[in-house]
Amino acid sequence: MRKPYIFLICVVILSLCLGGFYFEKMKFTKAKNEIWIGYNQTKFGNNVTKFKPGNVEKQEKLNQLEEIYLFSKKIEKPIVDLAKYDVQLSFRSPIDKTVEYSSLLWFTKSGAIIKINGFNGFRSVGIENAKSIKNIINYIEL
Known part of the structure; x- marks a missing residue:
């Protein structure tokens, strides 16, 4: 029962990091x-x-x-x-x-x-x- 929660937490953290990276990249594009x-x-x-x-x-x-x-x-x-x-x-x-x-x-x-x-x-x-x-x-x- 703990493994699915740990996996979900890792996916959420990864998606937040990638979302922030994408937002910053879009802000400074030519x-x-x-x-x-x-x-x-x-x-x-x-x-x-x-x-x-x-x-x-x-x-x-x-x-x-x-x-x-x-x-x-x-x-x-x-x-x-x-x-x-x-x-x-x-x-x-x-x-x-x-x-x-x-x-x-x-x-x-x-x-x-x-x-x-x-x-x-x-x-x-x-x-x-x-x-x-x-x-x-x-x-x-x-």
Whole structure:
């Protein structure tokens, strides 16, 4: 009669230790995406894009950025100079360093226009979402 109780106590202690280890491991895991930000710098008539890693602390902000992209409206013809984009964003996987997708952004008075590479067409977002994008990526006007 004592052996089953001892066995149960050992199983409970082992499960608590493994649960604590798993919790701590989940708390300090890397984000599933990282973002690289490229600013368009025109020099001598050529577009030069210099990339730097974006400092986004929480995965929640990257999820919010992807959500803004998802719920943007399709537009046929944007009214911007397509050669002079403001920012290029690249979403990369930190594990294998591959680019999942990349996008070009033009900030306008009425919000922002987005061109996601790999998809045909342009998308637009309102002023509030454009401000959110600027806040998430810590946009610096040049």
